[in-house]
Amino acid sequence: MDKPPIHSLLLHDISALQVCRDSVLPCVVVCQGEAIPVFNDCFLHWMGYPGVVNRLACPDELLLWYRQQIHPQVINTSGSGGEIRFTNWHSEPLVAEVFVTRLSGLTTNDLSLFVQFHDVTARRQRELVEAEQNERLRLVFQSMNEAFALHSIITDEQGVPIDYVYLDVNAAFENLTGFTRDRIIGRRLLDVMPNTESYWIQEFGRVALHGGTAQFVNYARELGRYYEVKAYSPKPSQFAVIFTDVTHRTLSEMALKESEERYRFLTENLLDVIWVYDVHDDVFVYVSPSVKKMRGFTAQEVMAQSLIQSFTPSSMQIVAEVLPVEIEKFKRGVADVFNRELEQYCKDGSTVWIDVNAYLRVNDANGHLEVIGTSRNVTDRHRAEAARREMEQRYRLLTEVTNEGILISMDGLVVDVNPSLVRMMGLANDVDQLVGAPVSLLGIDEQAFDLLSNPSDALRCDLSRGNGNLFPAEISMKKVADAELRYRVFSVIDLSLRLEAEKRLLESEARFRSIFDNAVAGIAFADLSGTLLIINKAYSEMLGYEREQLIGASFYDMTHPDDVAKEQTLIANASFPGHDHFTCEKRYIRRNGEVMWANISASILRDGDGNPCSLVAVIMDITQKHEIEQELQCSNDQLSELNRAKDRFFSIIAHDLRGSLANITSLSELLYADFKTSVDPTDKDIVRNIFDSSLKTLALLENLLAWASSQRYSVAVRHEQLVLSPVVRESVMIIESIAAEKNVHLSFDLDDDIVMHSDRAMISTMVRNLVSNAVKYSYNHSQVTISTRLVDDDQSVLIAVADRGVGMTRQTIDGLFDIDHKCSLHGTAGEEGTGLGLVLCHEFAVKLAGTIKVVSEPGKGSCFNVYLPLNAGGGAPN
DSSP: OOOOTHHHHTTSSOOHHHHHHHOSSOEEEEETTTOOEEEOHHHHHHHTOOSOOBTTBOOHHHHHHHHHHTHHHHHTSOSSOEEEEEEOTTOOEEEEEEEEEEOOSOOSTTEEEEEEEEEOHHHHHHHHHHHHHHHHHHHHHHHOSSEEEEEEEEEOTTSOEEEEEEEEEOHHHHHHHOOOHHHHTTOBHHHHOTTOOHHHHHHHHHHHHHOOEEEEEEEETTTTEEEEEEEEOSSTTEEEEEEEEOHHHHHHHHHHHHHHTTTHHHHHOTTSEEEEEETTTTEEEEEOTTHHHHHSOOHHHHHTOOHHHHBOHHHHHHHHHHHHHHHHHHHHTOOOOEEEEEEEEOTTSOEEEEEEEEEEEEOTTTOOEEEEEEEEEOHHHHHHHHHHHHHHHHHHHHHHHOSSEEEEEETTEEEEEOHHHHHHTTOTTOGGGTTTSBGGGGTOOHHHHHTOSSTTOOEEEEEEOTTSOEEEEEEEEEEOOSSSOOEEEEEEEEHHHHHHHHHHHHHHHHHHHHHHHHOSSEEEEEETTOBEEEEOHHHHHHHTOOHHHHTTSBGGGGBOHHHHHHHHHHHHHHTSTTOOEEEEEEEEEOTTSOEEEEEEEEEEEEOTTSOEEEEEEEEEEOHHHHHHHHHHHHHHHHHHHHHHHHHHHHHHHHHHHHHHHHHHHHHHHHHHHHTTTTSOHHHHHHHHHHHHHHHHHHHHHHHHHHHHHHHHHOOOOOOEEEEHHHHHHHHHHHHHHHHHHTTOEEEEEOOTTOEEEEOHHHHHHHHHHHHHHHHHTSOTTOEEEEEEEEETTTTEEEEEEEEOSSOOOHHHHHTTTOTTSOOOOOOTTSOOOOSHHHHHHHHHHHHTTOEEEEEEETTTEEEEEEEEETBGGGOOOO
C-alpha cells in the first residue's frame, strides 16, 4: 500500500512536530524508548478523548492507554503500512491502517517515530456484512425449493432470439429437470433439448433483450411436464428464471374445469339470475325465476324478449361487439368465460346494472351454439363506483386546476403534491423530485403549526424556488382525522401575484382618484334613496356648491320638482335584474336659482348577493345644447309652415295647369281630325305639332306631379283587388294614336285570369310610361309587345314591354333609373324625352315590393320586365 503524501514531507528538513500538528489525519509523534506520544487534535477527536491536552505534555491516563492499546502494535508494523485493532476511549472497536516513518538525523528532540492512521473500521464492517450476505444468498440459492437458472440469450444477425446458454443452476433445478450442472452449464438449450418449443426462446428472449418480467404456466414437451415460470433480466442479454413443477396441479385444474363446466354457475350463483341464450334463434331458452326480483319480469316474459329488447342501446352495442369475438375464439378452441357489466331494462321502465359472467357451448340436442351465463345485480356497486370516480375526478381536477399548491405528508415525508406546487417551487413539473422528500426540505416547518393557538391559522414565510429565488408564501395546515393523525395536508399560496396585485390596485385607485377628481363631467355615487356619498369637483362646481355641502344631501333637493318623479321611476326600474343602466335628461336647480339641463348616465351597483345597493351617475351639463335645440325647433316649425303654404300653392297651380293642358290637347286633337282633308298640308302639320306638343307636355306634367308628390309626401300605396288585363289595356289607350302615326303595332299577350292585390294607379303609370318609351324608340312598321303572366310558382306577376327598336348600351342601362343621370335620348322620329318616366317606374315598383329589370341590345331592341307580388299588402285575391 502506498504511503500517504505526508510521509514525503518527513524526508526533508521539516519539523515532525509541525507536520503532526497541521495534518488533517490522525497522527502521533513517538519519543524513542519511553514511547511518549505527541498527538494532534485530529487524533484526539478520532479517539473520542474528552479532556483538553497540551500537545507537549501528555496526561498519564492517555499515555497509559496508548502504551497498552496501540504502541505494541505500531512497533510490530513494517513501516509500509499495517493494520491494527483496538478500542477507543468509549470502548468502541476500531480498525486502522498504520503508516510509520522512522526519523533519523532530524533536530526534533530525539523524536524517532512518526505514525499516521487511516480509519478502515467501516470498510471492514461492510466487507464482513457483504461476506455474510453472500454466504446467506449462497445457502438460500442452494436450498430453495424453486428451481433457479441463469441464462444468456443468443440471437441471429437480425437480433432475433434463436437459443440461449445455461450459466448457472441450483440443486432444485437438477431435481426438477433431471439435468446435472456438469451436463448443462455452458451448453446451449437446443443442444441439450433439441425439440424444445420455440415459444420458450421467444418469451425469454423478450425479457432478456427488452427488460421487464414474465410469468406464465406452459408445457415443456421435452420433459413432459407443466411448469409455472417467473422470468426477469438481471442484466442486458441475460435472464433468470424461477420455476416449479405444476404438472399435477395443472392436470387437476383441467379435469376439474371440465367436470364443473356445466354446473359451476348454478352452485356459485344460486341467488343470481341464471340464463341460457340460443345464438341461432336469438331467444332465451332458459331464465331462472329470480329474474322477477331483479327486473320485475317473469321468466316467461324475458324468454319472449330478444337481446335488443333486453338491453339498453349502449349495452347492446357492447354485446354486439363482444359476442362475435367470443364465438370466433370458441371456434378456435380458445374460448373462456367472459365478463362484462351491462345495463338492462326493468318492467317499471327503470334500468338495472348487472355483472354478467358467461361462456359458450354447443347444445348436443340441436347443435345450436348457446351462451350460458349468470347475472348479478351490481347497481349499487356501479353507482358507488361512479360516485367514487366522480369524486376522484373532482379531487384531481380541483388539485390540478387550483392555483394553490397542495402537499400531503405522512410522518414528515411528502406523499403527494399537485402540479401547482411543483410549478410554484420551480421544479419543471417533476413530481418525483418532491415525493418522499422531507417536508422541511421545502422550507415548511411542521412544528411551527403545532405551536399555533389556533391550528386553522396560516403562517407567512419565504420559500425558495428551484433556482434559489425566494418568494413570499402563505401556508395553512390541516391534520387528517385518522387513528394516529399521521397525515397532514398543507395549502401553499404564492403571495407574489397577490402582493403585486395589491400594489397595482393601489396604483389603480390613485389613477382613478386622479381621473375622478379631474374629470370634466360630474360624477356622483349615491344610495338608492338619493343621498350623495361621493362626488367629484366638477359635480359640485356645476351646481355652485362646495363639495362638503353636498355630501350627505339628497340630489333630489337640487332636482327640478317636475323631474323628481320621472327619475325615481327610472331608478326603481333599473333596480330589477337585467335593467342596471338608464339615461335621461333632467333639470337641476343651481345654488343661484338658475336652471341647468343635464344628461344623466347612471348604473345600479349590486352587493355580493346581487341586491341593488347604490348607484353611480355621470352628469353632463347640456344647458347650452338644450337652448340651441329649442332655437332649431322654432326654425323647423317656421320652415314646416312655409312648406305647407308652398304645397297648397303648388297643388292649386298643378290643378289649373293640368286642366288647361287637357283642354288644349283635346281641342288640338279635334282640330287635327277635322283638318286632315280640308286644310292646307302646312296648316295641318302645325295643328299636328300643337297636338303632339300638348300631349307630351300633359304626359310630362302628369309624371312631374306624380314624382313630386312621391318625394314630398312619400305617397302611400293604396292596395285593392284588381283584374290586371283591363288595367293594362286602359293604360295603353292614350298611346294608341301615337303608335298609329308611327305605324307601330301594339301586340297584347295578356293573361286575363290574373287577379292581384296592388295599387291600380301606380301600375297604370308604369305601363303607360314603359309602352310610351317603347313606341318612341321603335322603328316605323315595327311591333311593341305587352305581355303578362304568373311566375315564381304563381306568387308573382310579370309585366313585360318589348320593342324592336334602337336598343341601349350597358352604360345607358346603368343610368336609366337615376334622377341625377341625364340619359334621355331622341326617339326614332326625333321625339324628345325627360328620363323622368323610367325613374318614376322604378320608384313605384319598389313601393309595390317589386323590381324592374332591363334586357337590351343596340340595334335589336329592349325589353322591360316588371316583377310585382301577386298578393302585395296582405290582401287575398280570388
